[in-house]
Amino acid sequence: MHSRVPLLVLVLSVLFAGFLQIISGDQQAQQVGVCYGTFADNQPSAQEAVALVQSVGIQRMRLYGPDHNALQSLRNTGIQVVLGVPNEQLQWIASSQDNANQWIQGNVQNYQDVNFRFIVVGNGITPVHDQTSQFSQFVLPAMQNIQNAINAFGLQNRMRVTTAIDQSEIISATYQPSQGQFRPESRQFIDPIIQFLVNNNNAPLLVNLHPFFSYIYNKAEIPMDLEAQAHREPRSARLDYATFRSALTTVQDGPLTYRNLFDSMVDSVHSALEKAGGSSLDVVVSEVGWPTAGHNAANMDNARTHNVGLINHVRNNGTPKRPQKRIEAYLFNLFDENKKDQEIDRHWGIFWNNKQAKYDINFQNQ
Numbered sequence: 422m423h424s425r426v427p428l429l430v431l432v433l434s435v436l437f438a439g440f441l442q443i444i445s446g447d448q449q450a451q452q453v454g455v456c457y458g459t460f461a462d463n464q465p466s467a468q469e470a471v472a473l474v475q476s477v478g479i480q481r482m483r484l485y486g487p488d489h490n491a492l493q494s495l496r497n498t499g500i501q502v503v504l505g506v507p508n509e510q511l512q513w514i515a516s517s518q519d520n521a522n523q524w525i526q527g528n529v530q531n532y533q534d535v536n537f538r539f540i541v542v543g544n545g546i547t548p549v550h551d552q553t554s555q556f557s558q559f560v561l562p563a564m565q566n567i568q569n570a571i572n573a574f575g576l577q578n579r580m581r582v583t584t585a586i587d588q589s590e591i592i593s594a595t596y597q598p599s600q601g602q603f604r605p606e607s608r609q610f611i612d613p614i615i616q617f618l619v620n621n622n623n624a625p626l627l628v629n630l631h632p633f634f635s636y637i638y639n640k641a642e643i644p645m646d647l648e649a650q651a652h653r654e655p656r657s658a659r660l661d662y663a664t665f666r667s668a669l670t671t672v673q674d675g676p677l678t679y680r681n682l683f684d685s686m687v688d689s690v691h692s693a694l695e696k697a698g699g700s701s702l703d704v705v706v707s708e709v710g711w712p713t714a715g716h717n718a719a720n721m722d723n724a725r726t727h728n729v730g731l732i733n734h735v736r737n738n739g740t741p742k743r744p745q746k747r748i749e750a751y752l753f754n755l756f757d758e759n760k761k762d763q764e765i766d767r768h769w770g771i772f773w774n775n776k777q778a779k780y781d782i783n784f785q786n787q
Contacts, residue, residue, distance in 0.1 A: 453732050453784060454481025454503070454751040455771065456708055457491065460758040463774055467491040470755060473776050474500065478785040483707060483751045485544060487528035492535055501538040503627075503707065503751065504528065505585075506567065508543050511559035514566055521566030522573060530574050537580040541627055541707070542567055545587040548610045557610050560584055564617055584614060585627035585707045588686055592693050594639050597674040598742065601689030602696050615699040623701045625749075628690050629708035632682040632727065636663040637718055643682055647672070664711070664723055665730025677741040683709065683731060688742040703746065710753035713779055715765035725780035728752055728771065732784070 457470060464470070467490035474482055475498060483503040484491055495502055506514065506524070514521045529537060542564045548557040568582045591607050593600070603611050618624045636643060636659060647658045647670055661667040663682045672679040679685045683706075690704050711727035712719040731750065739746045757770035772778055 452480050452749070453735060454483060454501070454749075455479050455755050455784075456483045456485075456710075456751050456753040457488075458485060458754045458756075458758050458769075459488065460760045461756065463759055464756045465774060465776055468494045469776065471495055471498065471500070473772065474755070477778075480784075481538065481749075481751065483541075487524075489528075492528070492532050495536075496532065496534045499536055501536050503539045503541060504537055505541045505544055506563065508546060508553065508556045511543055511556050511563045514542075515559040515562035518566050518569060521563070521570040525567065525570035525574060525576075529571070529576065529580075537576075539625075539627065539705075540567055540571070540580055540582050542582060542584050544585045545590065545629055546584070547587065547590045547607055549604065549606050550590055560610070561613050561617060564614070568621060581624040582621065583618060583624050583627050583705075585629055586611070588628050588630035588690060589634060589639065592689050594635075595689055596672065598679065598685050598688035599674050599677075599692050601692035603693045608697070612697055615694065615697050615702065618702055619699060623703070625703040625705045626690070626694065626699070627705045627707035628687075629753075630683075630686045630690075630706060631709060631753075632663040632686065633711050633718070635682060635686070636660065637716060660718065660723070664727040665734055666726055674741075679741055681730075681734065683734065684740040687748060688740045691740070691742050704748065706748055706750040708753045709750055710769050710771075712765060712768040713770070714768040715763075719765065719768060721780050725782065729782055732782070 455474060467488055471491060471494035481501045481503065482495070485505040486507040487504065510524070514524055529540070543556060543560045546553040546556045546560055548554050564582055564584060571577050571580065571582060591603055591611060593602050593604055595601050615626070618626060643659045643662055647662055658670045662670045665681050665683070668680045670680070672685060687704055687706065694700060694702050709731065711724040713721050713724045731752070735748045735750050738744070740748065752771060754769040754771070756772055756774055757768055759767055761767045770779065771782060
């Protein structure tokens with residue numbers, strides 16, 4: 422009888438270890454990262470920024486370009502790094518495999534003790550936007566050359582190659598997520614990119630999406646008739662829906678019920694992917710946040726409510742369309758960026774430049 426106990430203990434130990442591995446993997450998928458936008462002349466140094474990220478327990482960080490001071494500081498930290506290839510470098514990289522090899526050599530291979538997660542080739546590019554259309558023809562060939570370079574250095578099992586699109590620029594605005602689709606004028610651009618991702622072991626598509634801008638500009642995504650659901654004034658039901666404030670404000674889409682705008686926007690991308698041959702792809706939200714100044718809806722209370730609500734939501738839930746899949750998300754932004762042209766774009770920081778949090782927010786225990 423007693424001789425069987427060690428065997429039982431061994432079996433239970435194996436099962437428990439497997440359970441912990443599953444839990445650990447699920448927790449890993451729930452981590453919320455932070456974007457490190459640096460279009461400013463008054464931010465702390467990159468070394469201080471990385472130290473701050475470590476001190477508050479953030480384990481993922483998005484760099485919009487190869488900031489070598491940041492990369493140097495990220496060595497041996499374990500922080501998972503999302504590294505961008507800036508739009509201005511795409512033509513150079515697309516034009517030559519040697520150029521792509523040189524880029525990977527200098528910015529990735531030389532930092533092997535940095536934990537790279539994604540190489541993001543281009544940011545927010547669409548062929549129908551005046552500010553980015555000139556880059557659109559270079560995105561796919563640059564992705565191909567970067568992937569080839571990663572393969573050549575034997576790094577293909579350590580990081581994925583993708584790009585980041587803007588949801589509002591490339592997805593038709595829709596009240597119901599199931600109606601989401603890529604704009605017809607963008608299909609020639611996005612369809613080959615989707616196939617590239619599918620063919621590269623279903624690398625995820627990164628998407629910048631901002632409930633704040635939908636709330637103030639795109640009334641079609643948060644219809645005014647949501648106000649009819651409000652049973653408590655003076656706060657807006659539309660604002661509640663945009664900031665994770667209330668489960669009472671809902672949008673019905675067939676059998677699915679949406680209680681916040683974030684889920685609705687993510688699932689509109691899922692729907693668009695399904696219609697473009699990308700149903701196997703995951704969506705990573707590469708930029709999402711709420712500003713603290715520059716508009717009457719941009720204040721500390723709304724920013725805290727949205728960002729804390731987002732962390733709690735993605736930690737515990739998938740979207741209605743994919744309820745079992747936790748969404749990986751990156752909060753925008755670590756600090757304010759005072760050199761942005763528009764006032765509303767200067768105040769998205771979670772932290773002041775003295776490295777103090779603007780409001781209570783907890784990245785720990787993810």
